[in-house]
Structure formats: C-alpha cells, structure tokens
Amino acid sequence: MSTTRTSLTPPRDAVPPVRHPDAPAPGEPLGAHYDRCFGCGAGQPHGLRLVVRAGEDVSVTAEFTVRPEHQGAPGLAHGGLLATALDDTLGALNLLTHTISVTGRLETDYLRPVPVGTVLHLRARVLARHGRKIYCTATGRLGAPDGPVAVRADALFVEVRVEHFTGHGRREEIEEAMADPDMVRRARAFEVNP
Ligand SMILES: CCCCCCCC/C=C\CCCCCCCC(=O)SCCNC(=O)CCNC(=O)[C@H](O)C(C)(C)COP(=O)(O)OP(=O)(O)OC[C@H]1O[C@@H](n2cnc3c(N)ncnc32)[C@H](O)[C@@H]1OP(=O)(O)O
Numbered sequence: 001m002s003t004t005r006t007s008l009t010p011p012r013d014a015v016p017p018v019r020h021p022d023a024p025a026p027g028e029p030l031g032a033h034y035d036r037c038f039g040c041g042a043g044q045p046h047g048l049r050l051v052v053r054a055g056e057d058v059s060v061t062a063e064f065t066v067r068p069e070h071q072g073a074p075g076l077a078h079g080g081l082l083a084t085a086l087d088d089t090l091g092a093l094n095l096l097t098h099t100i101s102v103t104g105r106l107e108t109d110y111l112r113p114v115p116v117g118t119v120l121h122l123r124a125r126v127l128a129r130h131g132r133k134i135y136c137t138a139t140g141r142l143g144a145p146d147g148p149v150a151v152r153a154d155a156l157f158v159e160v161r162v163e164h165f166t167g168h169g170r171r172e173e174i175e176e177a178m179a180d181p182d183m184v185r186r187a188r189a190f191e192v193n194p
Pocket residue numbers: 001002003007033034087088091092094100101102103104105131132133156158159160162165166174177178183184187
C-alpha cells in the first residue's frame with residue numbers, strides 16, 4: 001500500500017463517478033447514515049449535527065455551526081474537529097452513489113482560522129473511481145456557500161462490505177443496528193450497485 005501524496009490523485013484509467021438513479025434530488029436532505037454518528041447523527045448529543053443535502057452531479061453540501069465545545073484555541077475551532085466535519089461530509093457521498101465506503105486517507109489543508117459561531121458551509125464531491133478506490137475532495141467555506149475557503153481536504157475512500165462493520169464494531173451497537181430493519185435493508189442494497 002502506498003501512502004505517498006500521489007495516492008490521492010486518480011490514476012489515468014480511473015472512471016467518472018456515477019450518481020445512483022435513486023439518489024435524492026439536488027437540495028434534498030440526505031439524513032444521517034447512522035443515527036449515532038458523531039458527524040451527522042441526530043441521536044448523538046455530543047455530535048457535530050451536520051445537516052447534509054444532495055448536490056448536483058455526485059456532490060453533497062453540508063452546514064456545520066461551530067459551537068463553544070468545538071474550540072481548540074480560545075474562540076477558534078479545533079483542527080481535528082474540522083477534519084471530522086470534512087470527513088463526514090465526504091462520507092455522505094455514499095448516499096448519492098449507493099456505495100458503502102470508509103476513509104482510507106484524508107489530507108487536510110487549513111487555510112483560515114474558523115471562529116466559534118461560524119456557520120461552515122461544506123461541499124464534497126467524488127472525482128473518480130478506480131476499483132474499490134473512490135477519490136474525492138471537500139471544502140469548508142466561512143459564513144456562506146461562496147465565502148472564503150477555510151479548510152479543504154482530498155481523500156481516498158475504500159469500498160467495503162457490511163461485514164466491515166459487523167466484523168469489527170462493538171457487539172452492542174452492531175446488535176442494535178441489526179435490529180433496525182431499515183438500516184440492514186439499506187446497507188445490503190448499497191452493496192449492489194446498478
Ligand atoms: C447491520 C449493520 C449495518 C451497518 C451498516 C453501516 C452503513 C454505514 C454507511 C456508510 C458508512 C460511511 C461512514 C462515513 C463516516 C465518515 C468516514 C469515516 O470516518 S470512516 C472511519 C475511518 N476509516 C476507517 O476506519 C477505515 C480503516 N481502514 C480499513 O478498514 C482498511 O484499511 C480499508 C478498508 C480502508 C482498506 O483495507 P482492505 O484490506 O479492504 O483493502 P486494501 O487492499 O488495503 O486497500 C484497497 C485499495 O485501497 C488502497 N488504500 C487503502 N488504504 C489506503 C491509504 N491509506 N492510502 C492510499 N491508498 C490506500 C490500497 O493501496 C488498495 O489499492 P489497490 O487496489 O491495490 O490499487
């Protein structure tokens with residue numbers, strides 16, 4: 001496995017991403033991939049509570065309000081937490097492609113400080129796909145969808161099967177997830193792409 005910078009550049013024979021025919025229309029909320037997700041879950045009181053929507057082509061948008069509990073330095077968002085917001089927005093692209101993939105590599109650039117109280121406008125899109133590897137990119141802008149870019153990331157997501165979660169997750173949460181028929185149905189459906 002290569003971990004050089006070039007590994008985030010799609011290879012020459014990578015193919016363009018495909019939006020699944022059943023993907024929600026641009027502007028529609030996508031909901032959380034898991035209710036207890038730290039990034040987007042409504043059932044996670046300590047989470048970032050990202051609100052994610054489908055975008056054009058194979059892209060998503062999300063908004064995240066930086067709260068006092070997100071500080072790293074006085075009055076400023078913690079960098080790791082901003083990486084989480086980018087990572088989770090990138091993860092939401094799964095809901096457009098009907099793929100189950102996880103972050104293999106995430107490279108983050110911090111361009112401007114992000115003050116507490118900021119609404120960070122995130123956008124992520126898939127650039128290309130090569131086998132199980134999904135190349136994608138994300139930005140976070142200050143205050144408005146066309147505000148200055150404060151953070152950005154390039155990422156490689158790797159497609160996995162449901163067993164990635166059932167085989168590695170803690171038993172109590174897995175049992176709870178498997179008892180939710182909607183979650184199991186959606187996860188299985190996402191394993192078969194058109
Ligand atoms: C009833 C229950 C149902 C549950 C259903 C749940 C549905 C949920 C839906 C959607 C989930 C979305 C969640 C989004 C949340 C936000 C995103 C996150 O935070 S995800 C968490 C953080 N990430 C990890 O924990 C990954 C940990 N890593 C791994 O598990 C493995 O390393 C994995 C899967 C990434 C790869 O392992 P391998 O053994 O499957 O595959 P190999 O052969 O190593 O890699 C495949 C290809 O990818 C490249 N690759 C892998 N990692 C790379 C890296 N770090 N840098 C560069 N290339 C890499 C390799 O070089 C290889 O490339 P070549 O095919 O040979 O060309």
